[in-house]
Amino acid sequence: MSSYFRKNYVLLITLSVIAALFVAAAQGMEKKDFVITLLRGLSVGSLTFLVASGFSLIFGLLDVLNLAHGTLFMIGAYIGWTVFVRPDTFVDLLTPLALILSGFALGDVYPLLATRIRLGLSVKRILPWALVLVSILIFGFILPRYPISIWDVENYGQSPVTYSFMADQGTRLLAPVAAFTEISAPLALIGLLLASIIGAFGLSLFNSVTQQQFKLNWKNYAGFAILLLVALLTFIFNESLTASLTGLSSNWLFVIAVLVATLSGAGLGALIESTLIRPLYIRPIYQLMLTLGMSAIGIEIVRAIWGRPEFVMPKPVFFNGSGGVCPATNFADWWANNCSTILLLDGRVRVYNEIFIPIVGLVVLISIWMLLQRTRLGMVIRAGVQDREMVEALGINVRRVFTMVFALGVGLAALGGILAAPSMGLSNAMGESLFLNALIALAIGGLTNYPGAALGSVLVGLIQQFIIKYGQIGIAIPFTDIIFKPTPPLVPASTVLLMVIILLILPNGLLGKKE
Amino acid sequence: MEYILDVQNIHTFIGQYHILQGVDVRVPKGSITALLGRNGAGKTTTLKSIIGLTPPREGKVIYEGKEVQDMRSFDIASKGIGFVPEHRAIFRDLTVEENLKIAERVKGDYLRKKEFIFDLFPDLKRLMALSGTALSGGQQQMLAIARALVADNHLLLIDEPSEGLAPVIIEHMMKAIRLLSKDSTIVLVEQNFLVASQLAEYYVIIEEGRSVQAGSMKDLANDKAAIHRYLGAA
Numbered sequence: 001m002s003s004y005f006r007k008n009y010v011l012l013i014t015l016s017v018i019a020a021l022f023v024a025a026a027q028g029m030e031k032k033d034f035v036i037t038l039l040r041g042l043s044v045g046s047l048t049f050l051v052a053s054g055f056s057l058i059f060g061l062l063d064v065l066n067l068a069h070g071t072l073f074m075i076g077a078y079i080g081w082t083v084f085v086r087p088d089t090f091v092d093l094l095t096p097l098a099l100i101l102s103g104f105a106l107g108d109v110y111p112l113l114a115t116r117i118r119l120g121l122s123v124k125r126i127l128p129w130a131l132v133l134v135s136i137l138i139f140g141f142i143l144p145r146y147p148i149s150i151w152d153v154e155n156y157g158q159s160p161v162t163y164s165f166m167a168d169q170g171t172r173l174l175a176p177v178a179a180f181t182e183i184s185a186p187l188a189l190i191g192l193l194l195a196s197i198i199g200a201f202g203l204s205l206f207n208s209v210t211q212q213q214f215k216l217n218w219k220n221y222a223g224f225a226i227l228l229l230v231a232l233l234t235f236i237f238n239e240s241l242t243a244s245l246t247g248l249s250s251n252w253l254f255v256i257a258v259l260v261a262t263l264s265g266a267g268l269g270a271l272i273e274s275t276l277i278r279p280l281y282i283r284p285i286y287q288l289m290l291t292l293g294m295s296a297i298g299i300e301i302v303r304a305i306w307g308r309p310e311f312v313m314p315k316p317v318f319f320n321g322s323g324g325v326c327p328a329t330n331f332a333d334w335w336a337n338n339c340s341t342i343l344l345l346d347g348r349v350r351v352y353n354e355i356f357i358p359i360v361g362l363v364v365l366i367s368i369w370m371l372l373q374r375t376r377l378g379m380v381i382r383a384g385v386q387d388r389e390m391v392e393a394l395g396i397n398v399r400r401v402f403t404m405v406f407a408l409g410v411g412l413a414a415l416g417g418i419l420a421a422p423s424m425g426l427s428n429a430m431g432e433s434l435f436l437n438a439l440i441a442l443a444i445g446g447l448t449n450y451p452g453a454a455l456g457s458v459l460v461g462l463i464q465q466f467i468i469k470y471g472q473i474g475i476a477i478p479f480t481d482i483i484f485k486p487t488p489p490l491v492p493a494s495t496v497l498l499m500v501i502i503l504l505i506l507p508n509g510l511l512g513k514k515e
Numbered sequence: 516m517e518y519i520l521d522v523q524n525i526h527t528f529i530g531q532y533h534i535l536q537g538v539d540v541r542v543p544k545g546s547i548t549a550l551l552g553r554n555g556a557g558k559t560t561t562l563k564s565i566i567g568l569t570p571p572r573e574g575k576v577i578y579e580g581k582e583v584q585d586m587r588s589f590d591i592a593s594k595g596i597g598f599v600p601e602h603r604a605i606f607r608d609l610t611v612e613e614n615l616k617i618a619e620r621v622k623g624d625y626l627r628k629k630e631f632i633f634d635l636f637p638d639l640k641r642l643m644a645l646s647g648t649a650l651s652g653g654q655q656q657m658l659a660i661a662r663a664l665v666a667d668n669h670l671l672l673i674d675e676p677s678e679g680l681a682p683v684i685i686e687h688m689m690k691a692i693r694l695l696s697k698d699s700t701i702v703l704v705e706q707n708f709l710v711a712s713q714l715a716e717y718y719v720i721i722e723e724g725r726s727v728q729a730g731s732m733k734d735l736a737n738d739k740a741a742i743h744r745y746l747g748a749a
Contacts, residue, residue, distance in 0.1 A: 393568060
């Protein structure tokens, strides 16, 4: 025990100073203010953690600094919003999306197909480009003509802002059902399927590494078959599916929105890793530029689809009660009335923002910890963070683990996004500020250390919220009459300051290991 | 003679550096073959090229009759090659037991091989719950070899097993390697000529990225000129 103190005395002193500051901060404000500020800090900390933990897992194992992580957080929010507020659009999108992805699900088949084709060298060089071009042309022809009942960013009456507002008022507006007018349905479906297969085959040809000859079995076709089935079923049962989703209570719809956003995030992550990041593992600088570019492109895509104005996603009714009985005075009371706020130690606390989000953060923290510590995948990840080559030399396909971890990381960010949508609101900039928070949190906690990510995120969240609160009530400077009120620009500055101080004392962050 | 591994004229680049410029290694089945040579001659790179960590740009690596030089590392390893790298590469964040478990290629490998491994290295048994960092150099070397034994490997590539170890522990390690050679073929990179000459039946000398001489260890022991010229040992 004493050796532990000797080894870690700097860390222990730092932590006690932080704790002392925290206690001092608590003394300066009323109890109810303290409770609210503490919970808000935990809420911001949880969202930060969801972004930071995914980023740190990816960086630890893959050595990829995914600068698009904040953008993917934002995309998660917008996807979730779409499912929640416009289930009809979501259902309309399922068919084409499943078809577009189906070709990529055949990834294991293409190398074998490629070895069967005997071509001249010059044809072989042109073929991948030609295939991708053909695929893009077909997509370009079909997709703009494919009918999807969607909002209209240009028209305020049918913009996301209006739909969001109306949904919050309790009336869910749906746009008129779109129909196949410019293109015939079978042509559109078959065209998308073909374009997807051609495109995926073309892309696979760019990867010149010869693969091992292996026998194909049903597993190699399972993903393709499932996607095809999804496409067909959602096409046939489009209307009844939409009707049942809109008829659902907003609680269940919210659960579906969270699941869809998280899974789409994970899928997007897997797609990005396997197509864009993978060829660049030997060129880290290009990789950095790629993720930076993806981030900018992602923001522009979101602006083009959902528009620039900010809007707030309505909360599910489970957290949105109001009226004479609210705010709830205790949890039993809250459970009965589902008030949006609850009184804790005289403070009015918003249940969704300040209780639900931290709980989800805690659940994710524990589940990922269990995944890392108790499963074989976790073992491989922990080993791979240290020495990828050795893991590979043991006969483990590290590349597949890379894809899984990238998917997991982006999935966590997307989960953060959809959770933030009802509390922070949706905006084009929501990703950037949180991503900056996450980077600071990781620098504080230790870049590739999982508990460090959690600790850093909570510290960042708490400091920000306490500074905001003290900006309202002011800090009395001892032995003077001066009351110092931190201005809003000090909020981001304070976290950066904390980061600088901690990095000066502990260059690897609070829990980071020496390299 | 039947060769389990036949490396033919491989050329390996690391970055822009042409590290291996024509290495041939033939390993008879069931033997211990030592790769000898000075520091930086390319012995470690040869092992890494066999297992695909630094894939050769030219030449062939034939393992059990199949060309493997274009396969990815995990595929090559899965064919039954165990790799014990220089500096051991023990996973620090994993316990000793996890360091063994991670090497499973088929579920249950570890349980099947546990007893054999602990008979060979009894020390490891009481260290099971410790993390990889808590081990001494000798214990790490034992663990690194043990890790290569968990899966069913027919060929073991062992890099510098005696490096940095006390003489008593080197004795122990040599005994273990000799025992292992009963069931599997071993390719050994060894700086310590005394250790290599006692263990190996065959040798290949690598000098500036080329294999310059090969044969049986007995002949080399009498060839003082070659030893002096290539290995700098008396």
